[in-house]
Amino acid sequence: MRAILCVLFRNASLAVGMCSQGQWEKVSKEFFAYRVVLLILGITLISLASFLSKLLAFYYSSAMAVGVILMILMILYQLA
Numbered sequence: 001m002r003a004i005l006c007v008l009f010r011n012a013s014l015a016v017g018m019c020s021q022g023q024w025e026k027v028s029k030e031f032f033a034y035r036v037v038l039l040i041l042g043i044t045l046i047s048l049a050s051f052l053s054k055l056l057a058f059y060y061s062s063a064m065a066v067g068v069i070l071m072i073l074m075i076l077y078q079l080a
Contacts, residue, residue: 045052052058
């Protein structure tokens with residue numbers, strides 16, 4: 001089944017899906033490999049959650065990662 005997208009810019013008062021026949025466009029089906037990788041990574045993390053919650057190194061490494069990300073965001077905010 002192909003997904004259909006109605007591109008409607010001229011008349012915003014029309015309801016969704018109420019386009020004329022010439023304004024319908026097919027949405028391209030693209031396969032993104034990173035979605036599959038992230039799905040597998042998420043399933044792995046969920047299955048290992050009980051094991052990871054008992055590791056002290058996991059707490060330290062995740063806290064350091066969050067801290068580094070927050071520092072990078074603060075530096076980027078200051079530079080902007």
